[in-house]
Amino acid sequence: MHSEFELITRFFTPDPPGAEAGVTLGVGDDCTLLAPTPGQRLAVSVDTSVAGIHFPVDAPAVAVGHRALAVSLSDLAAMGAHGRWCLMSLTLPAADDEAWLADFARGFHALCDAAGTALVGGDVTRGELAIGVTVMGEVPPEQALTRSGARPGDLLVVTGALGGGAGGLALWQRGERDTDHPLLQRYLHPLPRLEAGLALRGLASAAIDVSDGLLADLDHLLDASGVGAELTLDSLPLAEGLVAALGEEEAQQAGLNGGDDYELLLGLPPEHLDKARDRLAALGLALTVIGRFSDESGVQGVTATGERGWQHFAGGGAP
Amino acid sequence: MHSEFELITRFFTPDPPGAEAGVTLGVGDDCTLLAPTPGQRLAVSVDTSVAGIHFPVDAPAVAVGHRALAVSLSDLAAMGAHGRWCLMSLTLPAADDEAWLADFARGFHALCDAAGTALVGGDVTRGELAIGVTVMGEVPPEQALTRSGARPGDLLVVTGALGGGAGGLALWQRGERDTDHPLLQRYLHPLPRLEAGLALRGLASAAIDVSDGLLADLDHLLDASGVGAELTLDSLPLAEGLVAALGEEEAQQAGLNGGDDYELLLGLPPEHLDKARDRLAALGLALTVIGRFSDESGVQGVTATGERGWQHFAGGGAP
Secondary structure, three states: OOOHHHHHHHHHOOOOOOOOOOEEEOEOEOOEEEOOOOOOEEEEEEEEEEEOOOEOOOOOHHHHHHHHHHHHHHHHHOOOOEEEEEEEEEEEOOOOOHHHHHHHHHHHHHHHHHHOOEEEEEEEEEOOOEEEEEEEEEEOOOOOOOOOOOOOOOEEEEEOOEOHHHHHHHHHHOOOOOOOOHHHHHHHOOOOOHHHHHHOOOOOOEEEEOOOOHHHHHHHHHHHHOOEEEEEHHHOOEOOOHHHHHOHHHHHHHHHHOOOOOOEEEEEOHHHHHHHHHHHHOOOOOEEEEEEEEOOOOEEEEOOOOOEEEEEOOOOOOO | OOOHHHHHHHHHOOOOOOOOOOEEEOEOEOOEEEOOOOOOEEEEEEEEEEEOOOEOOOOOHHHHHHHHHHHHHHHHHOOOOEEEEEEEEEEEOOOOOHHHHHHHHHHHHHHHHHHOOEEEEEEEEEOOOEEEEEEEEEEOOOOOOOOOOOOOOOEEEEEOOEOHHHHHHHHHHOOOOOOOOHHHHHHHOOOOOHHHHHHOOOOOOEEEEOOOOHHHHHHHHHHHHOOEEEEEHHHOOEOOOHHHHHOHHHHHHHHHHOOOOOOEEEEEOHHHHHHHHHHHHOOOOOEEEEEEEEOOOOEEEEOOOOOEEEEEOOOOOOO
């Protein structure tokens, strides 16, 4: 049995403390002291992941650690911000499990390292397993990607592939435990699109991350921008293996309404498409045009041949 | 039944959003954008309050909201930082209780207003009641009050009064429900000593907030500063009504080991005592000398006449 202090020290203190960029006083005092970059905006967000709600209670600890940070960093990606620092509130059940905690810390730290984001503080309390992660990033003023900048005529584009998060969760619930399966990878180890967000600064007109599902997050983008959109249903870039795993119909639903993909959904003036694609290709990431913003309200589903299908309004649920 | 989004909007969105100082993009996008003050250090900390562990499950909602923020702001106070912004992770049981939530929000916002600290983000999840609060403050470099600056010969001083938090909790557990009782006030509505922290910049050599109890937090100060201390037992400024409520012996124990006081415990070079007292008097706050830092390790308890009593070492528990 370890005290909270020992837990924190053992698994979450960098070595040496305070050695990270921009940290002028590291973990171990009442606060951590940071040196924000002059002239930048500080982008902040917090997300809490609760066992049994946001991830299966039997998910691998390394994935729980990774995902808890990934979902918060995804918000920074959607602002076009660099991930700089994070703080973690860890609520642990009374029964200590050092092996679990070591794996959890490993997943968390690995993503910190990959994202260049330093863990600069946190606390540990007892209770149902939950992880709250506050992230702090930086972005120059005027370069932040907000939700409100999409204009009629802008292309509706999405990074990477859709439906993989929902597909992976469905497989997990059916008992699939091969964590190398591409869909399980997508669900358990989503990659926040930080580099893509940076690359699309100055090109995209608006951005949001796809955490709740394409249609749900598109609604937020449309609300904030005061526009509507046409969505080309046949163009959705479905995750590799999704149709094989779920069948065509369920795969399409996962692409439209599945959560946990953490791709970026953006508005893009057509003249920026080639440059945007080139920049993302350099990151090994696809950028797919899935529709166009319009001045009609709501979302109009159209087929590849231009036929109009269902219509979706905010709060109206899935087609 | 409200969606998370409605809950957040209804109780936690400022009106108008983003109207607070230093907020260039308010709640409602993927991140909030803040404009840190050039040349200042950003002081950050997070504390999570869990029902049944950090406060009684039947504590008044207004007090739960107040305390959740107060305990985090207290960390900024102990750094000599201004409280500027905060984010809240609220985990709520499945059963909505709008009256409870309204009171909770009222307690939280009232302290935000009093402390000049803006709520700039948050999330709401379902689970056992818990509130994680990340605070961000600012302090000029070189003026931060750290734990590591105490030197032998410095006075050991404490703001306000001790034992009131533990006394109030004891009364609550005995069934006292008059929330105007001074000790219940101390426990349910602790006041983070932000103004005192600012006033003692440039005077104090070290600081920590008393959250776990005087001796426990003194240990942290001594460890970080690499010094010891003599503690004058008769000099502890016990909270008003504490002896009457608990009896002399239990009151003394509450002063030494009781948590939840959120006073500042500081090192102070003797030549700064008068100025420090004057500044705190202007805030209506007492500053009491309760001992002196030394180059012997551990804590030596002495009586007012200089007699040496018990000795306490870090991790050694109460005298």
